[in-house]
Amino acid sequence: MSPEAPHSLFEDTSPAHPGEWALSLALAASPGHLDEMRDPAGALVPDWDDFFGHVGTDGLADLNRRADNLQRQIRDNGVTYNVYADASGLQRPWALDLFPMLVSTEEWARIEAGVQQRARLLNAVMADLYGPQTLLRQGLLPSALVHGHPGYLRAMQGLQPAGGTWLHIVALDLAHGPDGQWWVVGQRTQAPSGLGYLLENRIAISRQFPKAFAGLKVQRLAASYRALMDGIKAQAPEGEHARIALLTPGPYNETYFEHAYLARYLGLTLVEGNDLTVRDQRLYLKTLKGLEPVHALIKRVDDEWLDPLELRPDSSLGVPGLLQVLRAGNLLLANAPGSAPLESSAMLGFLPAIGRHLLGEELSLPSLPTWWCGEDAALREVLPLLKGSVIRPTYPRSGLETVMGQSLGARELDEWSGRMARHPDDYTVQDWLPLSQTPTWTGEHLIPRSAMLRVFALADGSGAWRVLPGGLVRLAPRGQLMASMQRGGSSADCWVRTDGEVDKTSLLQSAPSTLALAHQKRPVTSRAAENLFWLGRYTERAENGIRLARIVLDHLGGEEPSSRPLLAWLSELAREHALVLADVPSAEHSTRVFARSLMAGLAPAPDSPLHARSFSVGYNLRALKNAAAQVRDRLSPEHWNLIERTEAEFAHDCAAMAADAEYGTAEALAALHNASELLAAITGSQTDRMVRDNGWRLLSVGRHIERLITLARALELGLEHRCMEDPAGFEAMVALFDSTITFHAMYQQRRDMVALIDLLVMDRDNPRSLAWVVQTLRSRLAKLSQSATPRDAVLAMGLPDPDIWVLTELCHWQRREEDGQLVYGELAQLLDGCELAAADLSNEITRLHFSHADQRRRSLGA
Template sequence: MTPTNSPSLFSDFSPGSPSEWAVSAKLPGDLGHLCEMRGAVNRANSAGTPISAPWSQFFEHLGKEGVSELGRRTENLQRQIRDNGVTYNVYADATKGEQRPWALDLFPMLISPTDWAHIESGVLQRARLLNGIMADLYGARDLLKRALLPAALVQGHPGYLRAMQGVKPPGDTWLNIVAFDLAHGPDGQWWVVGQRTQAPSGLGYLLENRIAIARQFPKAFTGMKVQRLAASYSALVDGIKKMAPEGENARIALLTPGPHNETYFEHAYLARYLGLTLVEGNDLTVRDQKLYLKTLRGLEPVNALIKRLDDEWLDPLELRSDSSLGIPGLLQVLRAGNLLLANTPGSAPLESSALLGFLPAISRHLLGEELELPSLNTWWCGEDAALRAVLPTLRNSVIKGTYPRSGLETVIGQSLSQSELDEWAGRMLRHPDDHTVQSWLPLSQTPTWANQQLAPRSAMLRVFALADGPKSWRVLPGGLVRLAPRGKLIAAMQRGGSSADCWVMTDGQVDHTSLLGSAASTLTLAHQDRPVTSRAAENLFWLGRYTERAENAIRLARIVLEHLDGEERGSPALINWLSAMAEENSLVLPDVPSAAQSARVFARSLVNDLSKPADAETPSFSVGYTLNALKATAAHVRDRLSQGHWNLIERAASGFAKDCESLASEHEADFTDALNALQNASDLLAAITGSQTDRMVRDNGWRMLSIGRHIERLATLSRALELGMEHNCLRETDGFEAIVALFDSTITFHAQYQQRRDMVALLDLLVLNRDNPRSLGWVIQTLRGRLAKAQDAELALGLPDPDTWAMTELSYWRTDAEGQRCYQAFAELLTNCENSAATLSDDLTRLHFSHSDQRNQSV
């Protein structure tokens, strides 16, 4: 393959070796920061300084051709991230419905076996230490009695949960997943900057990073003996099962706040990778001090829950009463010992930066050991002596909030003017408890590839300790590297940072455990027994309805525009039917003049509103609105959709919105652009339908999707025929053809009936034919079959029975009161079909989604 960038990187460098090229490369790092590639502190003239052994090995594995193709590899990486739908959303973006692609750099951070051994030992020690602190804070509280921890820092913290006092978690393990943020200092020492214990993020993203980067550098990844990750994930799940109340048979679920959360991608990704059920709070309920999952088949017990939301949102009965994310009574289940919750609620005080300053003494008391990984020097300003000591040093310090309620973002003293420093000092004197001060550490800088050259970026490494049994942890051999934007001092994804993979090299054997290989038989069994939650079933049901609704709306919009744009406007019956159908399906507002009054105004109104959002003032459910609703519904069941399926849905919604941007301007000639936009969306919807039909497991979730789709089809097509009869559209050639086109049956009709345009032919193809997927008989037959497979056959009793339909009865016309011909039996059948679709939808909602037919039980 020809590289996309010029292979002239070596043209000005005679030795030609990739590692020698890296030595000579200009890497303009910030002075005083450790350069990861050179293993030395950046100085004014660092070019030509030897690079470290791991980086030399990395570049040699690439070879000349590999270095020349770095631009192409970058493009491939970005394409892979887009195709895989990897996103990270700040909350401001999520409220706008926008998704940001995950930012991933091409080069990994390299950790030598010696460095990793030191990190691993220090992290394991800290996991044991934090677990011991949790046990003490909610048990004997000896640390408070001995003044090793200030009471105000613990009991004054809003995250200290008195409701957890006296609780003993399964296996005495409070923290199943702990994350530590590490910085590599100029002295070569790794320092702990912070820790995350409530719901640490990153386990899914770092896995995606590893897969993506290893694919770009397969030779280097294998040759450098990079340790694999799968065994640690497997150990986490096995450890939870060992400690859960039901042991090896425990059902484990992953609790997510939902698709608007900034890290929702990794929630769905982790659930799929680990074979867990992804649930939201309203999927779960508490009965008799036990936790249950609401499924289509009833309540199923949940024995272990990995949570991805902070503690305060977990239980609206005992914590935040305004939380709609949690489960009422969850803490009661914990106190009864009927659930393993990872992590155990109440760890928020451990996340406070102020705690770091007290850990050395606590480690000596609880473990009898000195900390192997030091923390940055940290002072809690709630202690008067500490406050007085740090005020003169603010210029060379970092100011942080002690509690979440402080509402303070991290502030670096170097970035402040003298007047700003004085203002901060005043705030700290007025509210000392709310402020924590940490010494400033220049973050090490790792090489990245940007604009066809090496560029240094300040980096912070997040590593994870995962519990593999009672009071036992292992450290995931790797981590999530966060890179600060160029010229910035803080590495944070919320502030525009990016990420990198972390390669931990080993001197021993590389672990080749794979959750996708060795556990294949287990995963197969898990898929067979995978429960369908009521929430997932409802979203799949509406996913089917919105898919069908979008297809019908697009097909109708195209028919309207094709008949109204041009010299031949169509028969009056057809024009009246098109007006009624467009208004019935909310493609135009009720106050728009009908197509008979002004075809151009009517068509222009339809085009202008194609992508219009619905609101209280303009309740128009446009094509764009339906496509966005389709996307929003799919987001709630993303763990059940293939990546290709999700990509098609996203492309359909965003692509149609983009195509419609120019349609609001006045075009007097024709509506070609609008028709092209509709055609593009139609093509993508055909692919979406293919994904739903051919690439989804035929479980009850898929059946709900199919049932939703066919209910929508039955209601829409029944109403279309009903309006066609009301407006005498079936008597006109163009009206007859338009109705057949709306049923997407034009080719079939002409192939079977040639030029016949009579009621018998229409009834045969669009009503009675059990081989035509657009006929009413086929739709009802399919609905009956889906309902029977979903064990809801009794709900089909309200549907009309196609076996009782007779051509002679339906095609027999009578004279109405005004002397006009009418097909009374056919009209009654259409009304019955339409009403039955609405009744079936309501029954499904009542029985399976809202469970409104079941008596509510108190916790």
């Protein structure tokens, strides 16, 4: 069958042999590119023949289902890659293809040896650049590429890193040329990305092809991660007892998902710069218990942002004084700062000679031919070759992008030649290599796409390097020449075969959604505690807002007219919960205007005039998601997905309503009902699936502070407006406390105030009663005081004590002589005291636990 003719997966005439069937579905690689799947004669290479043999004809007929399962798994695990220029939004699902890249045992042995050699060389170069600088003195490396590089850190000169190792993680980007040779195209040493994504890729793809994964004897990854952690501990100041953290720029970084993923997998504390502080030349983590020492830090922050005192003063990502901690030898930082010059594309052209000088060896894994235009001879040589080359910036932050020479016309080539002649140091030219093409699945065909492989070398602490068996495969979009995730590329897994025994080391204690390595309790940082506290408050606030909105719409749209006291009560509550703006007429005056205003403000579109003024349900759901994003490493993928889904679906439902001029109350109630069900699932995740540590206790305290304020205020306003004297108002109050079923089960059709106060205020078994909420708050604070600070026990004393509440006294009221209205003296005083105590408790918790040591702290509170 010709490649152009679509082949149905379900034709009865399909070839019996899986390999033949796969070939009939596959398009050939583009001319000039190596086909990873076929040999020069067009037959399947042995590795791919084995792969399809294990998949079988039934497996090939099932590829679309497997592809759907893969996308569902990526979505369910919340795997994202943030693209700043993506018009569809900040986050998008991680793009992963169904088929892996296969690497034979022999081929990997050559790659492994070459990568280990390169890692040793780069570590030696780093040591020389910040030590004796023999490479500069002997002219093996131009000074402009070192001292002229903006990433060269003079503050690191003469420093000796803890353990003597400069680089612990080295990533090399490899390309497979048309002749079968692997070439080094680039190297990453500051904060190499991919270690988390490739792990997720491995788990996801091996699940789709379990028989092939086992049958091909694919080498596992876990032992390499363990070697990295063992190596860091061995060289850290505290050795085996070292506390290790992972430093992230935060949830707005494009690879934040893998920061959280790696932290869970390796059992590390995920920290941001504001979580850390320096005292007496030592690094500390700010926790609920106080300052706790940090002995090793794996950084995912570029070097220039690490220390605002000695590097970029405008950085809010680093830690003031961090470099001084390094100088004192009190911290292992992986990787040591200052490696940016090693990442320059120009460096590749000088490494062969440097390798002979430092290692006494020829590089077994060659660099793609590279010329730094700062040398006159190199500039003259490459200018006539630009059409078949790649023009790269020599330095970061130059405002230049990589340009493919073959994409330029004659006039553009002349313009580039002029720029390079005027500023030669800024440009590096690299030979263009047609990337090998590996098969990808489109639903009907195996389509070849250009691929680049990122391989990782990890220091094991003994001076040796361990190469992770596999890597992150980046795929270029069909018809494009550059494999870049930021430019719409996707990824694939890489399977390395072994002739020996497969390493069975595993760091997975259970399902991938609950990855962990360490059994010890991790500390709760002040920042995590604050965000968990507000995660609880916004969850409760969103639930209360939704419940109130549903009650309001039910009563305003009902067949029976509501009483004025009920409308007045609902109107004031709706304003206080920001369901309507303050200038909207009360429901007593116009139920239609009030209802339309409430529905319009539930989640207005970003371009709506209401958006900036609306703090209704949609705002609380966004705030809930933002708080959750800050502590994503503490949430299961299912929990995070529920939060994202709730916010997205509610925004979608409200946008659909806004686009329909004829929408009514039914559509709004349906959107609120859906959000309410999803929030119930979120609450279940918080209640039943989170570890009961101090972070969870503060989340619970946040929820119950919000609940106490909301319910006490609602009951207080109900008394003021006398709405419970009306049957509908009585039922609305019980519904707002989410106690309708309980009330009628206990009291049948009674509607007297004694029964109401008994259930909503006094009942210790009702989780919506004020007594239960206060009792729970006291319990959480008592537990918190045992492991965080004794001062939390003092905070509980500021709450009302339900043990001294007496139902008969709370039910004692009298009528005022002037207007005949009932006055609930003791009850009103109690409700007011509950509100004030909850507000004071929130302020004291913030002061006690969340007051970070600098002014760059961002509070999520409102």
